[in-house]
Amino acid sequence: MISTNVEHRYLAALTRPASGPAGTPRGRAGYSFLQRYWASLTRYRLPEGPAVFDPADAATNGDDAAGPAVDLSSRIPLRQRLPLHSVRGDDLREAEEMADNLVDVARQLYETTSSRALPPPSGWREYFETREARRVRALQVSDQASEVLLAIEELYLYLSGFFESIPASLQTAFEELGLTQIHGRDHLAAFVDASISSYTSPEKLPRLASVLTAWCIRLHLTLHEIEEVLTDLRGADLREANLQDVDLDGLRWSVETQWPPDWHERIIRMSVPSGPEEFKIVGNNGNDHERADATLLPRR
Structure with a gap:
C-alpha cells in the first residue's frame, strides 16, 4: 500500500503542471516535469502564451510600422487636387479596396500566429500528434505569408501609374512614412526569417505579424487620407x-x-x-x- 502511494505521488510529480509561483522563470508555469524535461532536451522554449498586440493601435500609436506623422494635405497643392482626382480618383478608390483586402490577409496571418502555442507532448503519442499539428500550422502560416506577399505586389503594381502622376513631395511622403513597396517586403521578410527559427523562438512571430499588419493598416489609412485630401x-x-x-x-x-x-x-x-x-x-x-x-x- 505504501509502495503504491509512493508510486502515485512520484507519477503525479512528473506529470502535474507546475504551479507557477511568483518569480517562476518564463515558460515553466502550466507545464509538467516531463514536458519541461522534453523542452530542455530539444531546446524548445516553452511559451507562456503569445503576447496580445492590437495591430490597429500599432498603426496609429507610433509602433514600429507606424512611422512619423506627415501632413499629406500640405503635399498636394489646391490647384492640383481636382486634376488628380479627375484622372486618378477611381484608381485610388480601387487601391483602397485592394489595401483593405491586404489588411484582411495580414490579420489572418496575425491571428494564426497569435493562437495559443502548442504545448510540448507528455508522451510518445502526443509527441507525434503535436509534431503533425505544428507541421499543419507551419503550412498554414506559409500559405498566408505568400498571400500577403502577393497582395502587396499586386497593390503596388496597380499603384504604379498613380505614383507617376502625383507630386514629388507626395512620393517623398511615402518614403518618410515607411510605406513603400520595399518597406512592405522588408516587414514580411523579417516575419519569414523569424518563422524559420520559430521552433526555438515562437514568441517572435506574433510580434512581427502584428508589426506587418500595422504596416498594412497604415498603408490603407494613408490611401484613404490622400483621397480625402484630393476631394478637399x-x-x-x-x-x-x-x-x-x-x-x-x-x-x-x-x-x-x-x-x-x-x-x-x-x-x-x-x-x-x-x-x-x-x-x-x-x-x-x-x-x-x-x-x-x-x-x-x-x-x-
Whole structure:
C-alpha cells in the first residue's frame, strides 16, 4: 500500500503542471516535469502564451510600422487636387479596396500566429500528434505569408501609374512614412526569417505579424487620407477649371471656393451643407436643389 502511494505521488510529480509561483522563470508555469524535461532536451522554449498586440493601435500609436506623422494635405497643392482626382480618383478608390483586402490577409496571418502555442507532448503519442499539428500550422502560416506577399505586389503594381502622376513631395511622403513597396517586403521578410527559427523562438512571430499588419493598416489609412485630401477643394480657385465630364461626386468646398461662372448655381444644386459655410457635392445631375437645402451664394 505504501509502495503504491509512493508510486502515485512520484507519477503525479512528473506529470502535474507546475504551479507557477511568483518569480517562476518564463515558460515553466502550466507545464509538467516531463514536458519541461522534453523542452530542455530539444531546446524548445516553452511559451507562456503569445503576447496580445492590437495591430490597429500599432498603426496609429507610433509602433514600429507606424512611422512619423506627415501632413499629406500640405503635399498636394489646391490647384492640383481636382486634376488628380479627375484622372486618378477611381484608381485610388480601387487601391483602397485592394489595401483593405491586404489588411484582411495580414490579420489572418496575425491571428494564426497569435493562437495559443502548442504545448510540448507528455508522451510518445502526443509527441507525434503535436509534431503533425505544428507541421499543419507551419503550412498554414506559409500559405498566408505568400498571400500577403502577393497582395502587396499586386497593390503596388496597380499603384504604379498613380505614383507617376502625383507630386514629388507626395512620393517623398511615402518614403518618410515607411510605406513603400520595399518597406512592405522588408516587414514580411523579417516575419519569414523569424518563422524559420520559430521552433526555438515562437514568441517572435506574433510580434512581427502584428508589426506587418500595422504596416498594412497604415498603408490603407494613408490611401484613404490622400483621397480625402484630393476631394478637399475648400478655398480653391477653380474659375479656369474645365468641369465637363468630371466626376464631382464627393467633392468638398466652401464659400471661399471659386467655381467657373456658368457652374456656380449648378454646384449649389448638387451640394448639401457639411459644416459652417462648407458643402459637399452629392451628385452629378444638378437637380438636387431641394435636397441641398442651401441658399445660393454670391459669385466670387
